[in-house]
Amino acid sequence: MSQSVTEVARAGRWGAIGVLVFWCAWEAVAFFTGKDAVLPGPRVVLWEFQHGFFGDRGLEYLGIRHSDYPVNLAWTLGTAAVAWLIGSALGIVAGLKAARRQWLRDVTEPVLFVFGAVPVLVAAPLFLVWFGAGPLSKLLLVAFYCFVVVGVVAQSAALNIPPTAEEYAATLGLDSKARFRAVVLPAAFPPIVAVLRLALATGISLEVSAELLGSRVGIGRLIAVRAQQGNVAAVLALAITVGLVALVLDLVIRAATRPALRWQG
Known part of the structure; x- marks a missing residue:
């Protein structure tokens, strides 16, 4: 127990050092650039985050009903999380079943690899055409x-x-x-957890990207409007906010699955 606490503390110290180094480097590059419209410094981005967190009258004047960050974050992350749960659950079942049955693997493997090679941003406009600009297309x-x-x-x-x-x-x-429960599931669990973490982070970014192409609400919608206005600080503030929330969700997954992975040492 004390060793795990020590490792967490050590990781926290290195993480804090990494954030400090990144902050200083960002400040230096922004200072030498000298143009907040091109590359605002972290203090400018932080001010923009505080200024727009609870909403912006200017965005509401443009017709955006919900301009505050919490509502848009909840919409984006909620849609991404539901889609992640559904898609991942079906993927785990299909993958493990295919590994146990040769005929099923012969049927599903080519399809999975072909669609896995298709860039998602190429598929996104098709989903928007087929299912509209509502939440259903992003979720699917x-x-x-x-x-x-x-x-x-x-x-x-x-x-x-x-x-x-x-x-x-x-x-x-x-x-x-019994062999499936006692052998296959424990052995396959670590890589499945790793890909679940990757899928959640990438799923959130895909949700934001799809909202950039067309949406009435969501962080992607706010980013698209701010980019049209040329407000780089607001775009960075929104992007960093999404990244930080995704990091927190990843930490939750790691904490929830750590007891099951304790046997790895």
């Missing part, structure tokens, strides 16, 4: 991405388990279902 886009990525990794993780592990479990009298 993120869910589809999570399904493909998580499904491929779950299948590969299950296939990489040495056959001798299941053979040994079979000699102990375990049937196929």
